[in-house]
Amino acid sequence: MKVFRPVLHIVMFTFLTIISQVGGLEYVLIVYLSRLTRSRFKTRSQHIAFLTPVAMVVHAACVWVVIPHLAQALGREPLPISSQNIEAHAFHTVLLYRNYVNSGIESELNQITNAIQSECNNPNIKLVYLDACFPFFDGFPLLPHLSHNDGRKVDLAFLYSNDQGYIRGGVKNWLGYGVYENPLPGESNQPDKCAEAGFWQYSALSLVAFDHHPEYFTTASLNKSLVAQCTGNSRVQRIFLEPHLRERWNLSHPKIRYHGCHAVRHDDHIHLEFN
Known part of the structure; x- marks a missing residue:
């Protein structure tokens, strides 16, 4: 399984980048947070239960705050929902x-x-x-x-x-x-x-x-x-x-x-x- 893990990360990064441009970078951040916090949890399920809302918060922050501000600084803006x-x-x-x-x-x-x-x-x-x-x-x-x-x-x-x-x-x-x-x-x-x-x-x-x-x-x-x-x-x-x-x-x-x-x-x- 460890052999395929880097391949899985590459596939996920590529896929998320293709469909959303910056989704791959969000994925890298979540993987980094996962490695930082893994030792704090006794079981894999507990770790996943922690990471899921964290990933949702990260994505929401990017969608509503981070990416709009960066894009506006570079000349683009989001159309409203x-x-x-x-x-x-x-x-x-x-x-x-x-x-x-x-x-x-x-x-x-x-x-x-x-x-x-x-x-x-x-x-x-x-x-x-x-x-x-x-x-x-x-x-x-x-x-x-x-x-x-x-x-x-x-x-x-x-x-x-x-x-x-x-x-x-x-x-x-x-x-x-x-x-x-x-x-x-x-x-x-x-x-x-x-x-x-x-x-x-x-x-x-x-x-x-x-x-x-x-x-x-x-x-x-x-x-x-x-x-x-x-x-x-x-x-x-x-x-x-x-x-x-x-x-x-x-x-x-x-x-x-x-x-x-x-x-x-x-x-x-x-x-x-x-x-």
Whole structure:
């Protein structure tokens, strides 16, 4: 068992670093604390019972205090879990440090939300973000995304409604991705073209994502307003959206681009890039 322990530590460090950037460093700290305190406990179970809440406190301190302050000193800030205008689609986005953006982008998202609320005459409209970036270093990948590596990228959920009207903070599933607004007859069908060209990953998220709210649907007016207000924001540089949704929502701004078959579909979310 002692032979495999270093390998296990390396695997855990690598895994936590990949999924959260700084989780590997937290793991190193917990391992260090474990070795410091091991002799104080008679049994392994007692030691684990002590370390578990310690690890939770360390992680909470990093999530809420340490990492935000360090990131802000280096020019990035965390998007809020929930505010009047913005919220994370899931708590794990925050726990894994996937909610960081360059300074000032939160303010731009608030401006976009306020503009949508005014245009749609609905003060309850709220933006839900799915993923942003990690807190430190340009070039560190936020997997599985190809470009969320510089503090300038944010994925937004569509604005959903049901038969009673707009659903504040509504998302289709816990993942936030993979429930597509499929092309209708007569619309451009890029998913089929990419599949025929052999890009198997293009629609792959549908294999693991399930529609927990089939009663939710997108309305053209709300989501057209969302995209239009994003294009009108001076700091928004580029928007990725599937061609058939651009056609359906009658959008033609040059900031709205197609991302190519090498990525994944963008008819389950809106990808924003800021300058």
